[in-house]
Amino acid sequence: MDLSYGEAAEAFRKEVRGFIKAAWQPGELRGAELKDHIRAFRRAAIEQGYLYRSVPKRYGGSEQPVDVIRAQVIREEFGRARAPMEVGGNGVNMTVPTLLEKGTEEQRELFIRPTIEGDYIWGQGYSEPGSGSDLASVRTKAELSADGSKWIVNGQKIWTSQGMQATHMFMLVRTEPDAPKHDGITYLLMDLNQPGVTRRPIRQMTGEQGSHTFCEFFFDNAEAPVSWQVGERGQGWYVSRTTLKHERASIGSADGLGSQFRKLVELAQEMGRIGDPLVRDRLAEIEGRVLSHRYTSFRLFSCAAAGEDPGAVPLLMKLLLTEIGHDIALLAQDLIGEEGMTEPLGAGGRGPRGPRGPNKWLDQIMGSLGNSIAGGASNIQRNIIGERGLGLPRDLAMSAEK
Numbered sequence: 508m509d510l511s512y513g514e515a516a517e518a519f520r521k522e523v524r525g526f527i528k529a530a531w532q533p534g535e536l537r538g539a540e541l542k543d544h545i546r547a548f549r550r551a552a553i554e555q556g557y558l559y560r561s562v563p564k565r566y567g568g569s570e571q572p573v574d575v576i577r578a579q580v581i582r583e584e585f586g587r588a589r590a591p592m593e594v595g596g597n598g599v600n601m602t603v604p605t606l607l608e609k610g611t612e613e614q615r616e617l618f619i620r621p622t623i624e625g626d627y628i629w630g631q632g633y634s635e636p637g638s639g640s641d642l643a644s645v646r647t648k649a650e651l652s653a654d655g656s657k658w659i660v661n662g663q664k665i666w667t668s669q670g671m672q673a674t675h676m677f678m679l680v681r682t683e684p685d686a687p688k689h690d691g692i693t694y695l696l697m698d699l700n701q702p703g704v705t706r707r708p709i710r711q712m713t714g715e716q717g718s719h720t721f722c723e724f725f726f727d728n729a730e731a732p733v734s735w736q737v738g739e740r741g742q743g744w745y746v747s748r749t750t751l752k753h754e755r756a757s758i759g760s761a762d763g764l765g766s767q768f769r770k771l772v773e774l775a776q777e778m779g780r781i782g783d784p785l786v787r788d789r790l791a792e793i794e795g796r797v798l799s800h801r802y803t804s805f806r807l808f809s810c811a812a813a814g815e816d817p818g819a820v821p822l823l824m825k826l827l828l829t830e831i832g833h834d835i836a837l838l839a840q841d842l843i844g845e846e847g848m849t850e851p852l853g854a855g856g857r858g859p860r861g862p863r864g865p866n867k868w869l870d871q872i873m874g875s876l877g878n879s880i881a882g883g884a885s886n887i888q889r890n891i892i893g894e895r896g897l898g899l900p901r902d903l904a905m906s907a908e909k
Contacts, residue, residue: 512576512579512580513576516576516577516580519577519580520580520583520584523557523580523581523584523585524584524588526551526552526555526557527584527585527588527590528588530548530551530552531548531588531590531591532544533545545591546624546625548590548591549591549593549594549624553567553568553569554569555569556569556571557569557581557585558581558592558593559593559623560578561573561604561607562603562607562619562623565616566615566616566619566620566623567619567620567623567624568619568623575808575811575812576812579808593623594622594623594624594625596628596629596668596669597628597629597630597631597668597669597677598622598623598627598628598629599622599623601629601631601677602618602622602629602677603618603619603622603623605677605737605746606618606619606737607619609694609737609738609746610737611734611737613734614696614734614735614737618675618696626674627674627675628669628672628673628674628675629673629674629675629676629677630664630667630668630669630670630673630675630676630677630699630724631667631668631676631677631678632647632664632667632676632677632678632679632697632724633645633664633678633679633747634664634665634666635647635662635663635664635665636663636665642679642692642744642747643688643689643692643744644688645679645680645681645692646662646681647660647661647662647663647664647678647679647680647681647726648660648661648662648680648681648682648684649661649680649681649682649693649695649731650682651733652730655733656732656733657730657731657732657733658680658682658693658695658730658731658732658733658736659728659729659730660678660680660695660697660703660726660728660729660730660731661726661727661728661729662680662725662726663723663724663725663726664676664678664723664724664726665709665721665723665724666709666721666723667706667721667722667723667724668720668721670706670708670721670722670723670724671706671708671722673699673706674698674699674700675696675697675698675699676696676697676699676724677694677695677696677697677737678694678695678696678697679692679693679694679695679743679744679747680692680693680695680743681693682740682741683740683741686741689744690741690742690744691741692741692742692743692744692747693736693738693740693741693742693743694736694737694738694742694743694746694747695731695735695736695737695743696731696735696736696737697729697730697731697735698731699724701729701730702729703726703727703728703729703730704724704725704726704729705724705725705727706722706723706724706725707722707723707724707725708720708721708722709721709722709723711873764797764800764801764828764831764832765797765801767832767835767871768793768794768797768835771790771793771835771838771839772790774839774842774843774868775790775842778842778843780842786838786842789838790838792834793831793834793835793838796827796830796831796834797831800824800827800828800831803820803823803824803827804824806820807820807821807824818896819892819895819896819897822888822891822892822895822896823892823896825888826885826888826889826892829885830885832875833875833876835871835875836868836871836872836875837872839868839871839872840868840872843868843869
């Protein structure tokens with residue numbers, strides 16, 4: 508089996524490597540100087556056609572033809588050099604693709620460039636108290652102003668990642684209270700820096716509370732221009748499926764599992780358990796699943812490069828990543844035992860067994876549960892796989908709700 512990318516791809520690899528060597532020179536830069544260097548590097552990379560390849564030039568992207576092999580080479584070389592790629596977060600992963608697919612020209616001009624440059628940070632306004640995986644049950648309501656130019660929003664959203672930094676939010680609101688619940692929802696964009704918006708950090712079970720975790724939002728006559736409505740009024744449910752498609756693709760990436768597994772092996776060594784036959788059996792089982800997930804990603808990559816339909820396989824990736832992450836976390840918890848439970852969570856200091864120490868795993872153990880919800884709960888993912896992938900009958904409970 509030939510797993511090489513071919514001569515053209517390797518020539519392109521040399522080009523990318525040369526660019527990075529010349530343009531990415533952070534040295535000892537810190538703070539504002541480092542941020543300026545990163546911004547300049549990204550702009551140079553866009554000019555070369557390496558970043559934001561799917562975003563048109565008029566919105567700040569490099570507008571390159573689809574080429575999955577070149578895109579993979581770019582990822583590999585930027586990762587090897589630890590050079591910054593696209594800005595992370597909901598904005599680039601979810602808002603930008605949704606606007607490119609469903610937004611108006613005015614919305615694209617207004618939001619995409621500031622988002623990919625990192626000036627706009629987007630929170631996700633889907634979940635509410637009592638409305639988690641069942642997004643169609645959202646109760647935050649929006650009503651038109653007297654002159655019909657603005658939506659007036661009242662309600663609450665919860666579990667917003669990076670909520671304390673967010674400048675904007677994409678959200679689902681109920682605008683047609685008498686319509687069937689899937690048809691009475693509208694998809695809005697909102698500026699969060701306005702009167703009527705209150706944000707509050709959520710203290711989590713790990714003890715963590717701060718700017719990098721979750722917060723809840725309260726809306727009291729907050730406003731969003733009607734021109735910031737994405738898609739038709741009452742059709743937000745269908746727009747949201749576009750957004751979640753991109754989120755699940757991002758979460759389903761195989762890139763991080765290999766690193767997690769290597770750290771798990773190091774933990775077993777640190778705790779003196781690497782020679783335990785039961786631990787070795789569990790490590791072998793987990794490694795098999797990690798490799799299966801990675802090789803499946805290679806298969807998807809090959810299908811994309813050849814223009815072939817991979818069938819239902821892409822629907823599995825996020826669910827499998829979640830389950831493998833649980834397996835890694837459970838074994839880490841068993842290895843740490845009581846020792847790690849007495850250490851401060853998220854302390855970032857030296858643990859009793861080296862630079863990481865068991866305490867570095869506790870946030871990972873607790874956080875692994877979150878992926879069962881993020882991007883669609885695992886039970887919903889199984890329904891999607893069964894119904895859309897395997898053609899099974901629709902879930903009776905879901906049918907009754909609709």
